[in-house]
Amino acid sequence: MAEKKVAKNPMKPKKKKDTQWTNLTKGFIRENPIFVFLLGMCPALAVTTTMETGLGMGLLVIFVLTSSNIVVSLLKDLIPKEVQIPAYIVIIATFVTIVGLLTEAYAYELHQSLGVFIPLIVVNCLIMGRATSYASKNDVKSSAIDGFGMALGFTGALMLIGVTREIFSSGAIALGVYLPFPFEISIINTEMYVFNMDTLGGPAGGFIVIGVLLAIFTARGNALKRKREVERQAWIEQKKKEAAERKRKKDMESAGDAA
Amino acid sequence: MISPTVFFVAIVSSMLINNVVLMRFLGVCPFLGVSKKTESALGMSLAVMFVMVISSILTYLVYHLVLEPFGIEYIFIIAFILIIASLVQLVEMAIKKFSKKLYKGLGIYLPLIVTNCAILGVAESNIRDGLASEYGFGGGLQVAIVTAFGAALGFALIMFAFSSIRERLDHANVPESWKGVPVSLVTAGIMALAFLGLGGIV
Structure with missing residues (x-):
């Protein structure tokens, strides 16, 4: 059994089926906008003082990115190449205006706490990037799925x-403060004042937490790479051994024939 | 007439206390992307200064002379981003025409500025909650210009300091998984901690 596992060629990457499902999930980990591409860092630093503001920002981006991808993909044949970027900016700005007015009406606390970062969704590189690199080349359905998946990631x-910043700065995770939930609870209440690191809730915390998380992910990626390298070496050894075996058998056979 | 103290307060608070990058998280993308070399960091800062001051004037004027009289303040996002995008295009063309040398230095940074949140963020805070919004039209415009200049100075200061640190970090013996962006981010966090100490001066 173990031999069979080694015998599988690890050099050939598993063939990724290009289905809508992979299209949706690619943004989760493999092409994560923040941790892999470092796109949209401004909101990632500024609105993540608590989990809920991060979630609120994410919901707005999901709406804007999905709809802007759909519209860009619908209009891709009508927009000349020369005015591509201004046209996309206007489309995105329209949806951001819609989203800004909606949050002001239905989630006023969220609107106040996100502040300037709602209009700044317009210049979020992630949205512009998806519009130019994906939606302007693909059909409506896959563009919508791509936008939704990327925004989910x-x-x-x-x-x-x-979550990291809120746990370390206040020791609990509150829900219902900024988003219009009918309840207001704190889900994880550690009561651990050891964690009372206010710095992580402040401006410096954003940089430090993202830096540490990135380092953890890089370390994990490196470990995986090393494991794959070891597997590859083992596979090469195995193949060499098999070839030598075959050669020896052949030699013996020919020697037997000669005798 | 606005007293000179107000200008002083505006410039200090927008440059140091509410630093665009470290305290307000505006313009983090160029802060991380174009800070590998001191030379390019300074080029980017100059281009940002140029565009930020002009775009602050234009957006302030458009908001108070066009959007407000017609009662269409709610489309300010679209109006501002269009102003900034076309301004950047214009500046690029003008520089290309008048000074080849300057264009060589700033040319590649100008298109990037459209997606720099600092420009839109400063323009927005000038009309919403900044110091400039506390004054009437004429005085507010002056304060807005000074604020934008201070913010750009703060951006330049941080870009210069951070790129110098990064040039050093390149030669430092950093653990493998911390190389590159992670260690730079933590450095920026420590810089932000230092800037926290400036709070409350004004």
């Missing part, structure tokens, strides 16, 4: 940063 990253 963005939201997940924001929430991960937010």
Whole structure:
């Protein structure tokens, strides 16, 4: 059994089926906008003081990115190449205006706490990047799925940063303060004042937490790479041994024939 | 008439206390992307200064002379981003025409500025919650210009300091998984801690 596992060629990457499912999930880890491409760092640093503001920002980005991808993809044949970027900016700005007015009406606390970063969704490199590199070349359905998946990955990253910062700065995770939930609870209440590191909730914390998380992910990626390298070496050894075996058998056979 | 103290307060607070990069997290993308070499960091800062001051004037004027009288303040996002994008295009063309040398230095940074949140962020805070919004139209415009200049100075200061640190970090013996961006981010965090100490001066 173990031999069989080694015999599988690890040099050939597993063939990724280009289905809509991989299209959706690629933004989660493999092409995560924040941790892999470092796109949209401004909101990732500024609005992740708590998990909930991160989630709120993520929801807005999900809406804007999905709809802007759909519209860009619908209009891709009508927009001349020369005015591509201004046209995309106007499309994105329209959706950001919609989202800004909606949050002001239905989630006023969120609107106040995100502040300037709602209009700044316009200049989020992630949205512009998806519009130019994906939606302007693909059909409507896959563009929508791509935008939704990328924005989900963005939201997940924001929430991960937010959870880390909130736990360490206040020792608990509150829900219902900024988003219009009908309840207001704190889900994880560690009551651990050891964690009372206010710095991580402040401006410096954003940089430090993202830096540490990035280092952890890089270390993990490096470990995986090393493991794959070891597997590759083992596979090469195995093949060499098999070839030598075959050669010896052949030699013996020919020697037997000669005799 | 606005007293000179106000200008002083505006410039100090926008440059040091509310530093665009470290305290308000605006313009982090160029801060991380174009800070590998001191030379390019300074080029970027100059281009940002140029565009930030002009775009602050233009957006302030457009907001108070066009959007407000017609009661369409809510489309300010679209208006501002269009102003900034076309301004950058214009500046690029003008520099290309008048000074080949300057264009060589700033040319590649100008297109990047459109997606620099610092420009839009400063323009927005000038009309919403900044110091400039506390004054009437004429005085507010002056304060807005000074604020934008101070913010750009703060951006330049941070870009210069950070790129110098990064040049040193390149030769430092950093653990493998911390190389590159992670260690730079933690460095920026420590810089932000230092800037926290400036809070409360004004």
